[in-house]
Amino acid sequence: MKTRLFTPGPTPVPEETLLELAKPVGYHRSAEAKAILAELTEDLKYVFQTTNTVVTITSSGTGGMDAAVSSSLAAGEKVILLTAGRWGERWRGILKAYGTNIVTVEVPYGKAVTPEMLESALKANPDAKAVFATLSETSTGVGHDLEAFGKLTSKTDALLIVDAISGLGAMECHTDKWNLDIVVTGSQKALMLPPGLAFVSVNDKAWKKIEANPVRNFYLDLRRYKKSIAESDTPFTPANTLIKAQRASLKRIRAEGIENLWARHAKMGNAARAAVKAMGLELFAERPNNGLTVITVPNGVDGSATLKAMEKKYGFKLADGQDNMKGKIWRLSHMGYTDAFEVLGAIAALELVLIEGGHKIEPGVGVAAFQKAFAAK
Amino acid sequence: MKTRLFTPGPTPVPEETLLELAKPVGYHRSAEAKAILAELTEDLKYVFQTTNTVVTITSSGTGGMDAAVSSSLAAGEKVILLTAGRWGERWRGILKAYGTNIVTVEVPYGKAVTPEMLESALKANPDAKAVFATLSETSTGVGHDLEAFGKLTSKTDALLIVDAISGLGAMECHTDKWNLDIVVTGSQKALMLPPGLAFVSVNDKAWKKIEANPVRNFYLDLRRYKKSIAESDTPFTPANTLIKAQRASLKRIRAEGIENLWARHAKMGNAARAAVKAMGLELFAERPNNGLTVITVPNGVDGSATLKAMEKKYGFKLADGQDNMKGKIWRLSHMGYTDAFEVLGAIAALELVLIEGGHKIEPGVGVAAFQKAFAAK
Numbered sequence: 001m002k003t004r005l006f007t008p009g010p011t012p013v014p015e016e017t018l019l020e021l022a023k024p025v026g027y028h029r030s031a032e033a034k035a036i037l038a039e040l041t042e043d044l045k046y047v048f049q050t051t052n053t054v055v056t057i058t059s060s061g062t063g064g065m066d067a068a069v070s071s072s073l074a075a076g077e078k079v080i081l082l083t084a085g086r087w088g089e090r091w092r093g094i095l096k097a098y099g100t101n102i103v104t105v106e107v108p109y110g111k112a113v114t115p116e117m118l119e120s121a122l123k124a125n126p127d128a129k130a131v132f133a134t135l136s137e138t139s140t141g142v143g144h145d146l147e148a149f150g151k152l153t154s155k156t157d158a159l160l161i162v163d164a165i166s167g168l169g170a171m172e173c174h175t176d177k178w179n180l181d182i183v184v185t186g187s188q189k190a191l192m193l194p195p196g197l198a199f200v201s202v203n204d205k206a207w208k209k210i211e212a213n214p215v216r217n218f219y220l221d222l223r224r225y226k227k228s229i230a231e232s233d234t235p236f237t238p239a240n241t242l243i244k245a246q247r248a249s250l251k252r253i254r255a256e257g258i259e260n261l262w263a264r265h266a267k268m269g270n271a272a273r274a275a276v277k278a279m280g281l282e283l284f285a286e287r288p289n290n291g292l293t294v295i296t297v298p299n300g301v302d303g304s305a306t307l308k309a310m311e312k313k314y315g316f317k318l319a320d321g322q323d324n325m326k327g328k329i330w331r332l333s334h335m336g337y338t339d340a341f342e343v344l345g346a347i348a349a350l351e352l353v354l355i356e357g358g359h360k361i362e363p364g365v366g367v368a369a370f371q372k373a374f375a376a377k
Numbered sequence: 378m379k380t381r382l383f384t385p386g387p388t389p390v391p392e393e394t395l396l397e398l399a400k401p402v403g404y405h406r407s408a409e410a411k412a413i414l415a416e417l418t419e420d421l422k423y424v425f426q427t428t429n430t431v432v433t434i435t436s437s438g439t440g441g442m443d444a445a446v447s448s449s450l451a452a453g454e455k456v457i458l459l460t461a462g463r464w465g466e467r468w469r470g471i472l473k474a475y476g477t478n479i480v481t482v483e484v485p486y487g488k489a490v491t492p493e494m495l496e497s498a499l500k501a502n503p504d505a506k507a508v509f510a511t512l513s514e515t516s517t518g519v520g521h522d523l524e525a526f527g528k529l530t531s532k533t534d535a536l537l538i539v540d541a542i543s544g545l546g547a548m549e550c551h552t553d554k555w556n557l558d559i560v561v562t563g564s565q566k567a568l569m570l571p572p573g574l575a576f577v578s579v580n581d582k583a584w585k586k587i588e589a590n591p592v593r594n595f596y597l598d599l600r601r602y603k604k605s606i607a608e609s610d611t612p613f614t615p616a617n618t619l620i621k622a623q624r625a626s627l628k629r630i631r632a633e634g635i636e637n638l639w640a641r642h643a644k645m646g647n648a649a650r651a652a653v654k655a656m657g658l659e660l661f662a663e664r665p666n667n668g669l670t671v672i673t674v675p676n677g678v679d680g681s682a683t684l685k686a687m688e689k690k691y692g693f694k695l696a697d698g699q700d701n702m703k704g705k706i707w708r709l710s711h712m713g714y715t716d717a718f719e720v721l722g723a724i725a726a727l728e729l730v731l732i733e734g735g736h737k738i739e740p741g742v743g744v745a746a747f748q749k750a751f752a753a754k
Contacts, residue, residue: 005402010403010614013402018400019399021395021398021618022398022399024389024395025382025387025389025390025565025571026382058572059435061614062595063435063440063613066594066595097592097595097598098595186614188614194616195405195435195617195618216474217447217474218439218447218470218475219436219437219597220443220596236438236439236440237387237563237572239437239572242573242616317407319404
C-alpha cells in the first residue's frame with residue numbers, strides 16, 4: 001500500500017531535496033557553505049517578502065519563537081497575546097517562561113481574533129511592548145488578518161511578532177508591506193523540508209528593541225545570528241545538510257513564483273472546503289486558511305477511529321485534533337509539496353471510510369464538488 | 378578528484394545513514410516515531426554508558442550546553458569553569474549570558490586542566506554549585522581526565538557538567554562509573570550523523586538541582602524534555618529524519634561494540650601521533666585525545682596555505698586553528714566513520730604538500746611510522 005502524509009507538518013518533501021540529504025556531508029565553515037547560506041537567505045527573503053535580515057536557527061519552530069521572545073523582551077514588560085488555539089498557547093507558554101506581563105485576547109477554538117479586538121487591546125494598553133499573533137492557527141485551521149493587525153501596530157511602538165510557522169508559503173504573507181516586525185517560520189511546512197530549521201525575519205523597529213534588551217539567552221539570542229549572517233555564517237554549527245536541502249526546495253518555490261504558490265494553495269483550499277460541505281460535513285474554522293482544512297467530526301462518528309481506519313486501509317495519514325480537541329476534528333493539510341490530485345485522493349478516502357462506517361454520504365459527492373470547485377475560474 | 382573530510386565535526390557519515398535521510402518523511406507523533414526514539418534513546422545510553430535519562434534536542438551542540446546551564450543554575454550562583462581552549466570559552470560565554478558567578482581555572486591553549494587544579498578550586502569554593510569541563514578540547518586536541526574530575530566532584534554537592542560533544546564515542550567515557558552528572562554531546566562527531574541533534578544525559582543528582590531551579594528558558598528547559606522522553610516523545614517537533622538516521626549510525630556502534638570503538642580510535646590516534654613525530658613535527662596537545670591529532674605548524678611554514686594546498690591538490694580537508702590559533706595548528710580528525718587507511722592517506726597528503734613547499738621531509742617517513750605503530754600490538 002502507498003502511504004501519503006497529510007499532516008500539517010511534517011509535510012511531503014520533494015524527491016530532489018531528499019536526494020540532496022543523501023549526499024556526503026561538507027564542512028560548515030567553508031566558502032562553499034557560506035555561498036549556500038547566502039543563496040538560501042536571499043530565497044528566504046523572497047518567501048518572506050522582505051528586505052529584512054532573515055536568520056537561520058537549527059531548532060524546531062518553537063526555538064525560533066523562543067528566540068523572538070527572549071531576544072526582544074525584558075522580564076515584566078507588557079505584551080498583548082492574541083490567541084485562538086494551541087499555537088497561541090505556545091506563545092503564552094514562552095511568554096510566561098520569560099516572565100512577561102501578558103494581556104490576553106482570547107477567542108474559542110475555531111474562531112479568529114479580529115482586528116477590532118486588537119484595536120481595543122492596544123488602546124487599553126498603550127504601554128504594550130509587543131503583540132503576539134499567529135498567521136495560521138494550525139490547531140483549528142483559522143487564518144488571521146495579519147495585514148489589518150500590522151496597520152494597527154505600525155501606528156504604535158509595539159512590535160508585531162508573528163508565528164507564521166505553518167502559514168508562510170501556503171497563504172499570502174507580506175512581511176514588509178504588512179509591517180510585520182518579527183516573523184518566525186519553520187522548515188517542515190510549506191517550505192518542503194524535514195523539521196530541524198527555524199527562520200526568523202527581523203526588521204529595524206524590532207532590532208532597535210532587541211539591541212537594547214538585556215541578555216536572556218545564549219543559543220537563541222538573535223543578536224548572535226544577526227552578527228553571523230552579515231558574513232553569511234551561523235554562530236553555532238548549523239544543520240548544514242538541511243540548509244543545503246532547503247536551498248533545493250526554495251528553488252522550487254522560486255521557479256513556481258510566490259504568487260502562483262499562494263494561488264495554488266488558495267485553489268486547493270477552496271476545493272477542499274467545497275468537498276467538505278458537499279459531503280454534509282462542517283468546517284471547523286470560521287476564517288479558514290489555505291494551508292489546511294479542518295473538519296468537525298460529525299455527531300455519532302468516532303473521529304480518532306476514522307483517521308486510524310483511513311491510515312490503515314488506504315494509507316492516508318491525516319492529523320487528529322491535539323490535546324482536548326482529539327477526536328473532535330480532522331486536520332487535512334494541503335501545503336507544500338502536495339497537489340490537488342493528492343488532496344482529491346484524500347477526500348475520496350475520507351468518503352470511503354465514512355461510508356464504510358455507516359455514515360450516510362452519496363459516493364462521489366465530495367470528489368465531484370472538489371473537481372467542480374477546482375475547475376472553476 | 379575525490380574529496381575527504383577530516384574536520385573535527387562534521388565528520389563523514391556512513392552510506393546507509395545518508396540513504397536513510399533520503400527516505401520520505403513521516404509523522405513525528407506516530408507510534409512508529411515513538412518506537413524509533415525509544416530505540417535511539419536506549420542506544421544512546423549505551424554510548425554514554427549510563428542508565429540516566431538521555432534527552433534528544435533539535436539544536437547544535439551549543440544548544441545542549443545552553444540547556445545544561447539554563448536548566449540547572451540560577452543567576453548569581455557560583456560555578457567553577459575549567460577551560461583549556463575555545464570550547465571551555467563556549468561554556469564561559471553561556472555562563473556569562475545566564476549571569477552565573479564564574480570562578481575560572483584556565484590553562485594556556487595546548488595544556489590540560491589537571492585534577493589537582495580542580496581539587497584546589499573545590500577547596501577554595503565549597504559553595505560552588507557546578508563544575509564545567511570539556512572531555513575533548515577540540516580547539517587544541519587536549520583530552521581531560523574526567524574520571525579524576527568525577528572522583529572529586531562526587532564528594533561535593535557540585536554538579537560535574539561535561540561538554541563531551543567531540544569526545545563521546547571517540548574516547549573512553551563512562552558517564553555513570555565516572556560520576557558525570559550532566560553530559561552533553563552532538564550528532565556530528567563520533568556519532569556519525571550530520572549536525573542538528575544534541576543529546577544530554579542527566580543523573581538524579583542533577584535532576585534534583587534542575588527541578589528546584591527557577592524557569593530560565595523555554596525551548597531548552599530540560600524539564601520539558603524529561604517529561605516527554607518518559608513517553609518516548611519530544612516536547613517540540615523534532616528533526617525526525619535526523620533521529621531516524623541517528624538510529625542507523627548507532628546500530629553501527631552497537632555492532633562494533635563501544636570498547637572496540639574506543640580501541641580503534643586509540644589505535645588510530647596513536648598511529649597518527651607516531652607519524653607526526655616521525656615527520657619531525659610537533660604535537661600541540663600535551664595530553665592528546667584520540668578523536669583528533671593537532672599538529673603545531675613548524676616555523677617558516679604558512680599553516681593556512683598548506684591546508685588550502687592539501688585540499689585543492691589532494692582533496693583532503695583538514696581544519697585550521699580557530700580564531701587566534703588560525704595558521705598556527707593543523708587539526709586532523711579521526712573520529713567516527715573514518716578508518717586507519719584514510720588517516721594514512723591524510724598523512725601521505727600532508728607529507729606531499731610539505732615536501733612540495735620545500736620543507737625537508739624524507740618521503741614515506743610519516744606513513745611508515747603510521748603503519749609501524751598501527752601494526753604493533
